[in-house]
Amino acid sequence: MTYILKTAHILLVEDNEGDILLTLDAFEESKFKTRVSVARNGQEALDFLKKKGEFSDAQKPDLILLDINIPIFSGHEVLEKIKKDEIFKKIPVIMLTTSSNQKDIEKAYNNYCNSYIQKPLEMEEFIQAVLKIEEFWLQLTTLAK
């Protein structure tokens, strides 16, 4: 129950403002306390993790929600760099994308993503998906410190 008191920190890597809003909406409906940081492209995501530039005071996230189709570095590239980094590789990375392309799925798992979730088209389902991620990763799973 200690986890309930703790505010979970989630990094959402997403360039689509609508999706960002919807994801934030979904987390709002959660009964858990979460703090969501947003990186709007691959470069920002990496900078955020490495606390570079404007993200110098950023905190290490507990979970990363990573879209594939994002500017500068794609989600795959970001994933690869995270999973090759001795420190960051412990952070669970959930691919959250509209792509149902088998190649994308394969590639993501080959790069050690922790989960691959297609964004549901229905809002209701999307909210359910986000809540389940939260519940599974932040509540059920024991993460590395």
Added chain:
Amino acid sequence: MEKDKLDIQILLEIALNQKISEDIESSLPSILQLYLRKLNCIAVAVFQEGNWPYVLPHALRNNEIWINNLQTFSDKFLTDTQEPIYQEINQLNFYGFALHQFGWLCLIRKTDFSTEMFLELNKVVQQLGRELSQAKEEQRLKLLQQLFDKSFDAIQICDEYGRMYYINDVASKRLGIEQSKVNEYKVSDFEKLFQAKPEAWAEHVVDLLENGQQILDSENINQDTGAIIPVEVTVSLITVNHKNFVIAISRDISKRKKVEEKLLISYQEKNNILESIGDAFFTLDKNWTVTYWNKQAVKLLGLPKEEIVGKNLWDVFADTIDSNFYLKYHHAMETGEIVRFEEKYVTQGKWFEVNVYPLKTGLSIYFTDVTLRKEADERLIKANERFEKVTEATNDAIWDWDIENNTLYWGEGFKTLFGYDVHKVTPPLKFWTDHIHPEDLEWVSKSLEDVIKNGEPILTVEYRYKREDGSYAFVINRGIVIRDGNGKATRMVGAMTDISDRKKHEEQLLTFNRKLESQTKELQRSNEELEQFAFITSHDLQEPLRMISSFMDQLDRKYADKLDDKAKQYIHFAKDGAKRMKQIILDLLFYSRINRPTEQEELVNLNEIVSEFLLLRRKLVAEKKANVHCDQLPIIVSYKAPVTQLFHCLLDNALKYSRVNVPPVVAIKVEDKGAYWQFAIKDNGIGIEDRFYEKVFIIFQRLHNRKEYDGTGIGLSTAKRAVEFLGGKIWLDSIVGEGSTFYFTISKTTNYSS
């Protein structure tokens, strides 16, 4: 006798006017001259050889009557007698007195004539006659002797006892005795036969008496030279004054013998030649009698010499009368022309080559059996005919190359195809090579060389060949090499086929194919692009659609209590539109994915696919109270995704277009057609008009208003695309108001159309 009286008056008158030619008178024997004067002869005419060229002028001067009568007179006594005659000449009262043998005639007037005078004259004449006769005889003998001595033959005369009587100069030399001493010898001195058997001579004489002349062949020894001379002796018996003499004339026949021997030798040689020559040979005389028949003739015609020589050719070969043999022989005999011909002797079934040479004596005929050659000729002619016919019948240019003599024969096709007059050209190989396209020449020549040298039996080359008009024809040239016993190529035969049309078609086809290929590629490319486009768009379209859909939901969820009914209705339509668009995008995605299956081929249990469908659509099935019957379906090896899409699309279709208030009844049937499976999905729905049978498979093609039957117009086109990908076909049968049956096939062997 009345004749005693001669009226010589007239003659005297004539004579008075004429002097005796002194020449003629002096030519008469002197005694006669004397008597003529004494006799007071009126006229004397001297005649020689039946004419009266010398008439004593005093007797005959200008008296035609006398001359005419004299002729008559002389004609008479000249023929009748040799004795003196006395005759009354007409009524002239002359006596003619003539001595034929002496060639003179006197006419005496009757009146002057007395018996004493006549007797005296007769005595004189006879005496004169004797003298003349003796002189003539001597002369004659002299002449004879000279004649005998001039003869090249040896002449001997002996009496019937064999005593030598006369020999001529040649005999004298040959026997070695002098002519003057001939009487000292007998025949037996020279003839051995008669030495040994004296009685033989008597027999010989008797023989001669009975048979007259005898001709004997004998030999003489030339005493001068010692040489033996072959002689032909003509022995005759002559009788003079009841005495018999034997005349032997020996003629030197050594030259003739030599000629004869030569003749004999050449005759034998000729015979040998005639017998030994390979040709059969025979001769005929002018009466068609066979005079010679050589061995080869015996062999060829199977007729021995004895049965033909001496017989008439047409009697023996009656079967050839009126045949060509008969006509040609007669022609040669009649015209004297040499005749050559070939003819079949039908009776024996043999062909003969005959040469007929006319001779003075008839014909000589040479003939040989040419049956084999003739039959070979006939076969050759037939073979040639066949060849010619084939050459005519074919459109190809037949050729025959005599490699050794480097001559080419061309068939008619050469003119038809290329325009060269085959009768004008009897060309060497160069004629052929000269017309080959320069670019092709090198390798064609090499191919030909390879075939000839390397023992390949057949040449097949395609190249361009120049026509007479300068244009080029595409030809295929096939040829076969004929080799001699040593494997050397001696001849080559073959045919050139004009494949210009074929080549043109091929090129057209090739161009067409290339065009088609490029079009296909283009189509494929544009299809791929379209698919790519469909895939990308459907994917990219989902994002904004999701935004619309999601925020409409959020609006509905969060602000429901702040919106009036109208606002909620607007939201409903927006959401409904988004939902339909989502379906179109999904269908399109589905459609575009058919040709790009992500998995491998696998065992696909069609029964499971139907079960999955029913599970997936269980809500709809329940709502519509649908009844789905299914045969036991096969398990096939295929791509699962398109097969699933195919079945689901068609089953969806069958459920969707049901009649109002009629629960759908769907039957799935299968038939094994050998190479493929044929499926049928039958429904009891609204049916499709037959004019739409094709149209229903076109993408986005809808036949119904959305209010009646919702749909994107992609379902059946997806099914069609899946069937085609799986190497099958799809079609339908339908009755409007009763239902439709969709048929489709799936190939058992994998043959995917992508």
